Amino acid sequence: MADDWVEKTDPRTGRIYYYNKALKQTSWHKPDASAKGAETWVEKTDKNGKRFYYNPITKVRSMVDPTGGFAVPDGRALKKSQRTSAFKGRVSRGSSFSGSFSGRARGMSTESMGSIAGGRKRQSINLHNSVIIHEAPTEDRFAKLKALANVDDSHSSIDVDAMASQLEPEEDLSQYDWENWGTQHFNLKKLKRKPVHVDELLRWTNMPIKRALQTMSHPKLDKKAQNSFKYIQMFMGEFTGPASKALPQSEAARAVLKIAIDDSPDELRDEIFCQMLKQVTNNPNPTNELKGWQLIALAVGAFPPGVFFEPFLRRYVDxxxxxxxxxxxxxxxxxxxxxxxxxxxxxxxxxxxxxxxIAATLNRKAVSIPVFFVNGQEVKMQAETWTSVGDLKDAVSKLLHINDNAIFCISEVGEDMSEYALPDTERVLDVLSDWEEEYGSYKSPKDIIRNKFVFKLRLFVEIDPTDDAAVDLAYFQAVHDVTDSRYPCSETDCIRLVALQAQEMYGNFSPNGPFGDEFEQFLPGSFEASAPLKHQVMQEYESLAGMDKKTAKLEYLKYVQEWPSYGCQVFPVSPENNPEYPTDIYLAVNARGVFIIDPPTKEFLSEFKWDQIMNWGNSDETFCLVLGDYLQQAKLWFRTEQPLDIKRLVEAYGIRIKKDRT
Incomplete structure (x- = not known):
């Protein structure tokens, strides 16, 4: 794809830009083909069922498949019916799974969300002696935006000037006068035998337009342009048509943005910006002019102008x-x-x-995003239109003082407990939009959040014991999963783990301590609080005298990490080239390697350690595992609905295992 981008020079300014004839896209910056994932195109479907292709690395969008048929399907675009069944399996310490599985299109995980769904009572997460239930500090990159929302009206002109002076010096935009753009690009042909003057097209009107301001390349684009102008007038309160056809402000804004975002070329997006500028130029109503600028601020964050129109828009805004x-x-x-x-x-x-x-942007505010932990506690973070899942993960990690956040992820957890580890490149607010499309609103009528962002462990590897926050989170997640019987354990396991948990929470054993009264709360759900079991736990607890809290956490983690299936994430697949396996199997991935599991018996049919795995890859419907060494290899192909999800997880583990070994 890199060869399809041709370097060109703007004849008016001499500025270099790049043009892709196949995609009909322009860019000031040449997409980097060497960047990791630059050739990864994701097949998506818009709300109307229309297919398009998007590259999350180069930020390019295309209506034609640039890969020649090898674009990967978007894991988050699977039909709801394909991803509603939650994983109900249980993992044993031995070589087989116990319990039952149910298919889940987004991947199944042995980790539980527990009390997020209303599980048993859990202790609070305490990091650095502070319970995490407070508002997170605004990120530095949001400081200017937050300042704009909090400017004192009585000193607004001074504050805005001060903020403007802090911006980096701009290039000379004197030659990019909007009237010059109109003279060069507006459609000045006679309309119904009447001459059309450019100054009429550049300034506000209370009438609908009968054709696009610019000369469009296709009649359909001209019709879309007329519709967008109608929605702009509705948003600004200037629609002169029947009141019954007018949309509320929020719906009008969405209608304008939908036209611009849904498969629109640069010329239509530039047309929409021209329409907005027209309606704020010499607008006789200050209130409506302000609404126009609200819409401009909303639009420029959702879609950028084309490279040719960008400097003209910049000058007008400046x-x-x-x-x-x-x-x-x-x-x-x-x-x-x-x-x-x-x-x-x-x-x-x-x-x-x-x-x-939309509501937050119209008030010059970032969107408040609650991020949950496995025990149901939450932090409030801030997200802007450009905030990626990786940005959100970094912000939470910074707040919690986590040194190594590569082992964590932000997961999307539905009210049915289906779970999906979001890619770092995903836009946070695009996820919210998906939820709104799916449910009408991502909150229920009682304002209960249906879907959640959950910060949790993704790679169940050995954690640096000096990374206190990471140890804390991994420990609480392990306790959470064990006590909810996500890992059915033997009585010996139960005695050891409950004692370690008591030592971590209460310190040294005391016959009259609170643990005796709360003993039942510490047990995995599969165990009854019998007197003999309690006696054995008390004896084990007493033997831990002198062990500090951190050591108790590390010992707990060390114990569960010895279980072969600890942290397995499981995907339903079908083998393509190995008749020895059943037709339907599970592919499980964790820090030990990749496993093949028989669904009816939950037995491990094959186990491939990381030093046996040479490579991996995927197409749009299959995942491939390459085994062996440089002299001899074998390829295992699996058909699956989640090839990209499997590839991402295997790749993350592979990179981490290699890093730890070096």
Whole structure:
């Protein structure tokens, strides 16, 4: 794909840009084919069922398959019916699984979400003597945006000027006058035998437009342009048609953004920006003008302009934030400038913003995102239109002082307990939009969040004992899974683990301590609180005298990590080239390697250690595991609905195992 990007020069400015004829896309920056994942195209489907292709690395979107038929399906785009069954399996310490499995299209995990779904009472997560139930500090990159939301109205012009002066110096935009753009690109042909003057097209009107402002390459684009102008007028409160056909402001905003985001070429997106600028130019109503700038700020964060129109839009925004006398318009113009900068770096959104994001943006605020932990506690984080899942994970890790966050992930957990480890490249607010599409709102009528972002362990590897926060989270997740019987254990296991948990929570054994009264709360769900069992646990607990809290946590983790199936994530697959396996099997992945499991018996049919695995790969419907050494290899092919999910997990473990060994 890198060879399809041709370097060109803007004849007016001499500025270099890149054009892809196949994709009909332009960019100031040449997509880096050497970047990891640059050739990974994801097949997606919009709300109308129309297929398109998106590269999360290069931020390029295409209506044609750039891979020639090898784009991977989007794991999050699977039908709801394919991913509603939660994993109900239980993992034994031995070589087989006990319990039952039910298919789950997003991958099945032995880890439980427990009290997020209303499980047994758990202790609070305490890190650095602070319970994590507070508002997280705003990230540095949001500081200017938050300042814009909190500017004192009585000093708004001074504050906005001060913030503007902190921006990096811009290139000279004097030649990019919007009137020049209109003269060069607007459709000035006669309309019903009447001459059309460019100044009429550049300025506000209360009438609908009968054709696009610019000369469009296709009649369908012209029709979309007329519709977008109608929705812009609705948003600004200037629609002159029947009141019954007018949309509420939020719906009108979504309608405009949908036209721009859904498979639209640069020329239509630029047309929509031109329409917005037209309606805020010489607008006689200050209230409506402010609404227009709210919409501009919303739009530039959702989709960037084309490379040719970008400097013209920048100049218009810069002049407004520097010259207007309206303090509120100044703030929205400044906000639009900041969002435009980030949008150009991040690329267009793949989803239309949800209602919550629109409401937050119209108030110049980031969206508050609750991130949960396995015990149900949460932190409040901030997300802007460009915030990726990786950004969110980094922010949570920074808040908790985690040194090694590569072993953690942000998982999407549904109300049916289906679970999906989100890729770091996914936009956080695109996930919210998906939830809104699926449920109408990602919150129930009682304001209970249906879907959740959950920060949890993804790679169940040995943790650096000096990384206190990582140890704490891994320990609490292990305790959570064991006590919820995600790992059925023997009586010996139960006695040892319950005693370690008591030592960590209460310190040295005391005959009159609180543990005796709360003993039952510590037991895995499969055990009854009998007197003989309690006596044995008390004896084991007493033998741990002198062990500090951290050592108790590390000993607990060391114990469960010896279980062969600890941390397995399981995927339903069908073998393609090995008749020895049943037709339907499970592929399980953890720190020990990759396992083949027989669903009816839960027995391990094959086990491949990491030093046996040479390589791996995937197509749109299959996953391939390459075994052997440099002299002799064997390939195992598996048909699956989740080839990319399996590949990502195997790759993450493979990279981590190699790093730990070196």
């Amino acid at each position: 002049e407004t934030r520097g010259n207007t006398r309206d303090a509120e318009v100044q703030k929205y113009a400044q906000y639009a400038k900041l969002r435009l900068d980030m949008s150009i770096q991040a690329g267009p959104r793949s989803k239309v913003p949800c209602d919550e994001e």
